[in-house]
Amino acid sequence: MEFEVGNETLALLGQSGCGKTMTLKCIAGIERPDEGEIILNNRVLFSSKKKINLLPQERKVGLLFQNYALFPNMTLEENIAIGVPKNTENKKEVIKEKIQAFSLEGLEKNYPHQLSGGQQQRTALARMLVNQPEILMFDEPFSALDEHLRWQMEQEIIKILKENQDSALYVSHNRDEVYRISDKIAIVHNGKIEEINHKIDLFNTPKNYNSAILTGCENISRAEKSGENKIKALDWNLDFVFQGEMRNIKHVGIHTHNIKITKDKNMENVFPLKLIDKIENRYFETLVLIGNGGKSPIYLELPFEEAIEYNIAENVLVEFNKEDLLPLI
Structure with a gap:
C-alpha cells in the first residue's frame, strides 16, 4: 500500500478486513510491516532496507482507536496525563487546558466506566492531542456510539481537524461519514489502494467497480x-x-x-x-x-x-x- 498525505484529511474507505486498521497500526508502530518505508515530515519511522523501526512513543503520531483504549484503572485526569511528553513544562496546566477544551470539567477523578461513551471519546481525543502529534489518525471512532451522539462527536472531530490543519488519516466503511470529514478518499481493497481522489470527484465519477460500490x-x-x-x-x-x-x-x-x-x-x-x-x-x-x-x-x-x-x-x-x-x- 502506497500513499502520501499533505495538510489534509485522507480517508481510507473499504470493507471490514481490507487492511485499513492494520495500516494505521503500522504507522503508529503497534504493528511491524513486512517491508517498505513510513516517512513522516522527512523523519523515517520505519524502513526495512535501513533497518529503522522507531518505538511508538518516538513517532509523534496520534491514534484514536474504536474502543478509545482508555486505561480502566486510571482516572480521566490520569488517562490524559499519560499522553503528555515527559519534558513538558507546566504539565498540570496543559492537562487542565485540555480538560476545559473538551468540556470535561468536574469529571477529572472519574474512571472510564463512570463516563458516558461521548465523555470517553473526548477523553481519548484530549489524550491524543496533548502529545502534539504530527499526524492524527482515527480508526472507526464512532462505531460504538448511537446516532445522536455519533453526529455530535463527528462535528467535534471536524472542528479539531479544521483547527489543527495538519495531516490526518481517517478509517471507516461508512461512506457518508467519510464524505463529511475527509478532503480526499482512498479506496482500499484486499490490502491495496485501488483509487485515490478528491472526495467530490471520487463520488461523482469513480473509475473502478469497487470504488463505485463503496461510494454508493x-x-x-x-x-x-x-x-x-x-x-x-x-x-x-x-x-x-x-x-x-x-x-x-x-x-x-x-x-x-x-x-x-x-x-x-x-x-x-x-x-x-x-x-x-x-x-x-x-x-x-x-x-x-x-x-x-x-x-x-x-x-x-x-x-x-x-x-x-x-x-x-x-x-x-x-x-x-x-x-x-x-x-x-
Whole structure:
C-alpha cells in the first residue's frame, strides 16, 4: 500500500478486513510491516532496507482507536496525563487546558466506566492531542456510539481537524461519514489502494467497480464494447451510445439521481422499462425498473409527488444521458 498525505484529511474507505486498521497500526508502530518505508515530515519511522523501526512513543503520531483504549484503572485526569511528553513544562496546566477544551470539567477523578461513551471519546481525543502529534489518525471512532451522539462527536472531530490543519488519516466503511470529514478518499481493497481522489470527484465519477460500490452507486452492470461508441450493459440487456474511455471497460454504472423519465422516445439512450416495485424512503421514492430480458433491476429516484404518477407493472420511458454513464474497470 502506497500513499502520501499533505495538510489534509485522507480517508481510507473499504470493507471490514481490507487492511485499513492494520495500516494505521503500522504507522503508529503497534504493528511491524513486512517491508517498505513510513516517512513522516522527512523523519523515517520505519524502513526495512535501513533497518529503522522507531518505538511508538518516538513517532509523534496520534491514534484514536474504536474502543478509545482508555486505561480502566486510571482516572480521566490520569488517562490524559499519560499522553503528555515527559519534558513538558507546566504539565498540570496543559492537562487542565485540555480538560476545559473538551468540556470535561468536574469529571477529572472519574474512571472510564463512570463516563458516558461521548465523555470517553473526548477523553481519548484530549489524550491524543496533548502529545502534539504530527499526524492524527482515527480508526472507526464512532462505531460504538448511537446516532445522536455519533453526529455530535463527528462535528467535534471536524472542528479539531479544521483547527489543527495538519495531516490526518481517517478509517471507516461508512461512506457518508467519510464524505463529511475527509478532503480526499482512498479506496482500499484486499490490502491495496485501488483509487485515490478528491472526495467530490471520487463520488461523482469513480473509475473502478469497487470504488463505485463503496461510494454508493446503486446501478452497476457488467458491460462490454458492442460497437463504435457503443456498449452493452449485459445485466440490463441495454445497448448504450457511450461517451468516454472504453478501453478495459468491464462494468458500466449510473447514479440513481442521474436517470431521468422522459416522454421523447426518439432521443438516444431512451428505453421503455417495466416498473416492478416502489421503495419508500424518508425524502423520496425509489422506482425499481427492469428492461426486457434484463437480469438485474435499475433504480431511479423521484420526489413523492412525481412518483405517485407511476404504477407497478406499467412501462416507464427512461433516459440514460451518455455523459452520466460511468465506465468502470
